[in-house]
Amino acid sequence: MKAGSDATMMLRTPFHARVAAACELNDWGTWKGYTTPRAYTDMELEYFAIRSTAGVFDLSPMNKYRITGPDAQACLNRMVTRDVSRIGVGRVGYTVWCNDAGQVMDDGTLFHLGENDYRLCAFARAIDWLHWCALGFDVSIVDESDEVAALAVQGPTSCATLLAMGLEGLEQLKPFGLTHFSFEGETLMVSRTGFTGDLGYELWIAPRQAELLWDRLFAAGEPYLIKPFGSDALDLARIEAGFLQAGVDFVPAESAVRSGRSRSPFELGLAWLVSMDKPVFNGRRALQREQAQGSRYRFALLDVDGNKPAHHSFILSRGGKVGTVTSAAWCPTAKSNVAFAQLEMPHGAVGEELVAEIYYQRELQWTRVLAPCRVIGSPVFNPPRRRAVPPGAF
Amino acid sequence: MKKYDAIVIGAGHNGLTNAAYLAKSGLSVAVLERNPYIGGATVSRELYPGWTYSNCSYVCSLLRPEIARDLELPRHGLQVVPYGGGVTFKRDGDYYGNYYDHNRQYREVARHSLRDANAYERYATDVRKQTRLIRPYLLRRPPDPTSLKLRDLRDLAGFARSFTELGEEGLADTLRFWTKSVGDYLNEYFESDVIKAHLGGTGVIGTALGVYSPGTAYVLLHHYMGDMDGNVGSWGFARGGMGAVAAALAKSVKAFGGDIICDADVDRIVVRHGKVSGVALKNGNELPAGIVVSNLDPRRTFLDIMDRDDLPAELVHKAGNFKIRGSSGKLNIALDGLPTFNGLDRNNPLMLGDMHFTDSLERLERAYDDWKAGTWSKDPYVDMLIPTQTDPTMAPPGKHMMTVFVQYAPPRINGGEWTDADRAGFEQSVIDQIAAHSPDFKSLILHCETRTPREIEAEVGLTEGNIFQGELTFDQLLFNRPFPGYAQYRGPVPGMYMCGSGTHPGGGVMAAPGANAAREILRDLRLPDVVPGGYADD
The missing domain is CATH 3.90.660 (Polyamine Oxidase; Chain A, domain 2)
Known part of the structure; x- marks a missing residue:
């Protein structure tokens, strides 16, 4: 890349020509230096494409790292909290990784492509940390972010759409499974993954076939009411499904300047991702200490009374502040007012009654509401079709 | 025959909403439906193989979100797009x-x-x-x-x-x-x-x-x-057709222990000693209940399924003149x-x-x-x-x-x-x-x-096929709906109530009349109010 050239300005994904043609609102945001749409035509209709038909999201800017070599599994097993040896070939695992202090650096998905062949998809850029972790291991680490274009196809008719596109047998793919197809001389990888909490798949292909993939997908999807969606609709869907967003619901540990601002996996409600029976992994000693001494914070899903989203609210208990809200939304399918909160221990046990201090503005006048809320044990949206094998037609 | 605390006549969305709240309060409730299927005008049917019609009502906006959330209609399968x-x-x-x-x-x-x-x-x-x-x-x-x-x-x-x-x-x-x-x-x-x-x-x-x-x-x-x-x-579609609204409400009724009985055509509301004592079906059966709620329109309620002898003459007159x-x-x-x-x-x-x-x-x-x-x-x-x-x-x-x-x-x-x-x-x-x-x-x-x-x-x-159970003109709104003196869901006979769109706030798939009527019934029974109020607009 030449200094000062256009290439240092906003980048375009391999789908950009198609995305731009569909982006009627011209409502662009940025993601890792790429121009990506916040909404195409109408954020609500896009959200409902995810929940009622099929929605398509361009996730090409995602950071993607290929880790191969004789020690690939061992190296990753030392880096992440999950037991990588239990993620079989052809499977995908959601995981987090910590620094030595047991603080979450990032979350991501680990694709087990073949024997000692992995792809790690990460929110934050991770090449430097991967190299740190690889010290002493016989592995090769490649940043393939720009070499793989990707589309998420999410929603009740996503499987029917992809079957109509000719991906035979896809209905047998289990959640967090991955499989390969040939597509116009390239390999098309399909994983049953996504960030919406619905039935859904992600398609991974070489950039030179990206536009063709988009065209085939939308042609096949027309009878299944396919529609592209932007990052606003995705954000609503992920809150409804209870998914954390790095940089929003936690500060990646290595970018936290102030002490005490990062969180451990336990404090984010991600204890299920931590395999303490692994003898060694980054942050294990600190996490062991935390288990013994107790956590400082607890992640809580709140069901908030009323219909005002508890954006950036303080959470109160008996009038005193015990936490803050990181994400909040009125969820249109679940018809619930949901908030993610970071609460000081011992608060946040399921069933606890708290109060959200909500501020909202109408015609320049601010109003304060003290809305009762309850800690709930599971996300408000979790349909059976998300797990069904084979999934139904809609 | 099982004795119910309350019987609701008509399994439209208001009847079902009313029954859900009565059942939620612990009353034993039955909803009686004349047709072999529920829904009233909130119905989906397959009349041509492979196609589902929203036969009557066809769009959704007025359905109160407070009720949808409180009765957990999304969990019971309702999605409005x-x-x-x-x-x-x-x-x-x-x-x-x-x-x-x-x-x-x-x-x-x-x-x-x-x-x-x-x-x-x-x-x-x-x-x-x-x-x-x-x-x-x-x-x-x-x-x-x-x-x-x-x-x-x-x-x-x-x-x-x-x-x-x-x-x-x-x-x-x-x-x-x-x-x-x-x-x-x-x-x-x-x-x-x-x-x-x-x-x-x-x-x-x-x-x-x-x-x-x-x-x-x-x-x-x-x-x-x-x-x-x-x-x-804003307006939307109930996914699966408007029958999805009735289906979700029915699941809610059943989840609270209520019964829904189809093919139960009510002949009349039975009044004894000046009080409601149950309903008589066209098939001759009688179902006893101390509370009977009519989800039918005011004309049918007072002219078809109640005896003139049980009603004040003035009310019969008003029902006859109801637009x-x-x-x-x-x-x-x-x-x-x-x-x-x-x-x-x-x-x-x-x-x-x-x-x-x-x-x-x-x-x-x-x-x-x-x-x-x-x-x-x-x-x-x-x-x-x-x-x-x-x-x-x-x-x-x-x-x-x-x-x-x-x-x-x-x-x-x-x-x-x-x-x-x-x-x-x-x-x-x-x-x-x-x-x-x-x-x-x-x-x-x-x-x-x-x-x-x-x-x-x-x-x-x-x-007459009037979709709102009575016209929405000012002479038939608020404290005049359906008639002056009867706008608070109570009928002329103790134990008799109305919960249809013929009552305030009127028609459209709103579920508010059914919920409001339930609140009044619970009040008369001195039971706690379990019906949600409206969200504040600002």
Whole structure:
């Protein structure tokens, strides 16, 4: 890349020509230096494409790292909290990784492509940390972010759409499974993954076939009411499904300047991702200490009374502040007012009654509401079709 | 025979909502339904293999989110998907697109009249002022202005306060809204015929009045009162058809331990010693219950299923004079593909909205003239939608379902009963109108269900097929709905209640009458109030 050239300005994904043609609102945001749409035509209709038909999201800017070599599994097993040896070939695992202090650096998905062949998809850029972790291991680490274009196809008719596109047998793919197809001389990888909490798949292909993939997908999807969606609709869907967003619901540990601002996996409600029976992994000693001494914070899903989203609210208990809200939304399918909160221990046990201090503005006048809320044990949206094998037609 | 604490007659959405709250309070409740299926006018049926029709009601906005959330209707399978905007096709080949996006809509109105585009903003603000006044009263019992009870006085004082907050101008607007014709009201804002026709149609939907009849401006307001996820005035489709609303409510009733009994045709409400003692079925069975709630319209309730001897003569008279006139019909059409409309790209978001072909108030009024003359409109006003563009469950992939609400259709044709030939003529007038704007429409029709007031009354039980269980004119609203003295859901006999759309706040798939009635019943039983109040607007 030449200094000062256009290439240092906003980048375009391999789908950009198609995305731009569909982006009627011209409502662009940025993601890792790429121009990506916040909404195409109408954020609500896009959200409902995810929940009622099929929605398509361009996730090409995602950071993607290929880790191969004789020690690939061992190296990753030392880096992440999950037991990588239990993620079989052809499977995908959601995981987090910590620094030595047991603080979450990032979350991501680990694709087990073949024997000692992995792809790690990460929110934050991770090449430097991967190299740190690889010290002493016989592995090769490649940043393939720009070499793989990707589309998420999410929603009740996503499987029917992809079957109509000719991906035979896809209905047998289990959640967090991955499989390969040939597509116009390239390999098309399909994983049953996504960030919406619905039935859904992600398609991974070489950039030179990206536009063709988009065209085939939308042609096949027309009878299944396919529609592209932007990052606003995705954000609503992920809150409804209870998914954390790095940089929003936690500060990646290595970018936290102030002490005490990062969180451990336990404090984010991600204890299920931590395999303490692994003898060694980054942050294990600190996490062991935390288990013994107790956590400082607890992640809580709140069901908030009323219909005002508890954006950036303080959470109160008996009038005193015990936490803050990181994400909040009125969820249109679940018809619930949901908030993610970071609460000081011992608060946040399921069933606890708290109060959200909500501020909202109408015609320049601010109003304060003290809305009762309850800690709930599971996300408000979790349909059976998300797990069904084979999934139904809609 | 099991003895119930309460029996609700009619498994429409209000009956089911009412029963859900009574069951939630621990009462043993049965909902009796005359048909072999539930839903009343909130029903989906498969009349052509592979296609689901929303046979009667067809869109959703007024359904109170407080109730949907409280009764956990999403968990019971209800999903409401919004649709944006609408379009009126003009006879000259052009159209007016009422885009959901504000700026796009401005440009589109400006294409017809630059001044109207700007006036629309003033109109929208004025309408919002009025909906803001009324919306808080949807989930409340209307106060009785003649009562000296503390609760009524308190509610009246609150009502008066919201009025005075509006100021003199606002108050004048309110009176205009409640008394004016929708035509006169729109003429104050707009100059373009097609804009007025597009907006004015909602002032007569479900009402046996014309766009220049006084009182129709309120009907327009009624259609703006709902909201979808906080967007006041937005409309949506129940995924799977409107029957999904009834199905989710039924699951809620059952989850609280209530029973729903189909094929149970009620002959009459039994009154003994001046109190309700149960219901007698047409098959001769009698079901005892201390509380009986009628979800039927006021005419059927008081004239069909209650003995005159049990009622005050004045009430019988009022029931006989209650305005519940048939004005509309419905076509439900299975289509072999998505029809194309003159000048409209199939990917245009307007395709998802409500479609109309009446491009002036004049034509709307002429359509009403036919009704007055005792026949269906030769040039009808239709409210037409294709929900299968966002709902994959109602037709096979690539195929579509079209719902066409049609106005006007009188309850009787020239004084006589509708005949099958009349129905065929009615159907043809609608199909011809659509086909005039859609060249491939006729060739795509696979099946068509046509319902005149005759079929709606016979199948759903709504008198004359009136979709609102009584007209939404000011003489039949608030403390006058259905009649003065009976507006707080209590009937003339202890233990007898009303919960249908014939009570406040009226028709549309709102579920508010059913919930409000439950609150009053629980109050009479001295049980805790489990019915949610409305969300504050601000």
